[in-house]
Amino acid sequence: MNIHEYQAKGVLREFGVPVPNGVAVLTADEAEAAAAKIPGPVWVVKSQIHAGGRGKGKFKEAEAGEKGGVRVVKSAADAAENAKLILGKTLVTIQTGPAGKQVNRVYIEEGSEIEKEFYLSALVDRATSRVAFVVSTEGGMDIEEVAHSTPEKIHTFAVDPATGVMPHHGRTVAEALGLSGDLAKQAGSLVAKLYAAFTAKDMAMLEINPLVVTKGGELKCLDAKISFDSNSLYRHPEILALRDETEEDEKEIEASKYDLAYIALDGTIGCMVNGAGLAMATLDIIKLYGESPANFLDVGGGATEEKVTAAFKIITADPQVKGILVNIFGGIMKCDVIARGVLAAVKAVGLQVPLVVRLEGTNVEEGKKIIRESGLNVIPADDLDDAAQKIVKAVKEGV
Ligand code: GDP
Numbered sequence: 001m002n003i004h005e006y007q008a009k010g011v012l013r014e015f016g017v018p019v020p021n022g023v024a025v026l027t028a029d030e031a032e033a034a035a036a037k038i039p040g041p042v043w044v045v046k047s048q049i050h051a052g053g054r055g056k057g058k059f060k061e062a063e064a065g066e067k068g069g070v071r072v073v074k075s076a077a078d079a080a081e082n083a084k085l086i087l088g089k090t091l092v093t094i095q096t097g098p099a100g101k102q103v104n105r106v107y108i109e110e111g112s113e114i115e116k117e118f119y120l121s122a123l124v125d126r127a128t129s130r131v132a133f134v135v136s137t138e139g140g141m142d143i144e145e146v147a148h149s150t151p152e153k154i155h156t157f158a159v160d161p162a163t164g165v166m167p168h169h170g171r172t173v174a175e176a177l178g179l180s181g182d183l184a185k186q187a188g189s190l191v192a193k194l195y196a197a198f199t200a201k202d203m204a205m206l207e208i209n210p211l212v213v214t215k216g217g218e219l220k221c222l223d224a225k226i227s228f229d230s231n232s233l234y235r236h237p238e239i240l241a242l243r244d245e246t247e248e249d250e251k252e253i254e255a256s257k258y259d260l261a262y263i264a265l266d267g268t269i270g271c272m273v274n275g276a277g278l279a280m281a282t283l284d285i286i287k288l289y290g291e292s293p294a295n296f297l298d299v300g301g302g303a304t305e306e307k308v309t310a311a312f313k314i315i316t317a318d319p320q321v322k323g324i325l326v327n328i329f330g331g332i333m334k335c336d337v338i339a340r341g342v343l344a345a346v347k348a349v350g351l352q353v354p355l356v357v358r359l360e361g362t363n364v365e366e367g368k369k370i371i372r373e374s375g376l377n378v379i380p381a382d383d384l385d386d387a388a389q390k391i392v393k394a395v396k397e398g399v
């Protein structure tokens with residue numbers, strides 16, 4: 001689960017991490033009042049959406065002005081003016097896709113005088129099963145580009161969970177960022193606090209870009225992006241309360257109500273599969289035959305007919321979907337349950353696109369019989385290879 005920048009900074013502040021003061025607001029009047037309470041002479045008006053690249057983003061509406069989604073202003077009135085210009089407007093950044101995202105909230109923050117901009121992130125490194133930090137002097141920029149063209153400028157290290165952050169980790173960061181004296185000390189303390197926040201809140205990713213050195217000689221987190229491990233949210237009600245459903249894909253919200261593992265993708269073939277591994281293989285093979293999946297969907301092991309019906313409805317409701325591939329290897333999951341779920345969904349919402357069904361395993365004959373006798377225009381398939389070729393062909397030929 002992702003949260004907004006202002007919320008992320010709130011979480012980090014609780015752990016003593018240095019972040020600028022700010023207030024999140026919904027209207028221009030609130031923006032002016034908020035700015036009046038923050039000592040100037042510079043303020044920053046920041047669009048709150050679940051996507052990065054806001055600074056270099058562009059608004060779809062011309063009235064929002066030429067400047068991007070992060071604006072440095074010189075007075076409280078100017079803060080209000082800019083909040084008014086961008087609230088309700090659609091910001092397009094390299095992470096939002098061409099549709100952009102509507103800015104419903106802005107964050108009014110005290111401005112910082114930047115001396116240097118760095119990059120720092122922490123994530124769960126699956127190779128070492130540890131929390132790893134990534135630091136670079138090349139902050140404020142596209143870190144993927146830095147990793148690609150100048151990999152020597154990126155430093156990574158993992159933290160042993162038995163010891164936690166040690167003084168040498170702080171020295172590693174300070175050295176990587178070229179900091180000495182008091183700033184090196186601040187770097188050590190920062191890494192310890194970020195690690196504490198990361199582990200206490202079960203974060204999956206924490207990105208500070210930029211981490212800055214101010215002209216006053218302070219290390220500060222000017223931006224913060226956090227995603228939490230969704231499987232841990234049951235033990236963090238205070239984090240779950242930060243969820244903003246307006247930022248999430250509607251189909252994913254619907255899927256989460258039925259406890260379906262569903263991720264929207266941007267292709268044309270809707271997939272219903274059981275088991276994450278088989279689902280991944282299904283996405284791969286669709287790609288191999290020249291089309292792209294519209295989603296990842298794992299209906300799970302013991303899915304009920306109701307759950308399968310909900311899953312099928314979510315797939316068919318997606319206007320991007322030009323064909324559907326049902327690929328079930330029945331183990332715990334029974335093929336007849338899948339067949340009945342598909343039928344119930346088709347009865348409720350109809351079927352406008354070609355459907356290929358590949359069933360194998362427990363109760364396969366019964367499942368096939370249900371589909372065969374349904375009168376539905378289903379294209380049967382014998383194995384995954386056959387199924388993928390058939391659905392790609394059907395979508396390409398529009399049959
Ligand atoms: P992003 O573009 O979505 O990653 O948003 P950021 O929060 O990183 O802001 C974009 C850029 O705005 C930063 O890289 C900074 O260069 C600049 N910026 C943000 N806050 C301040 C500030 O307080 N003072 C100044 N001078 N620039 C800022």
Ligand code: MN
Pocket residue numbers: 052053209210223
């Ligand atoms: Mn940033």
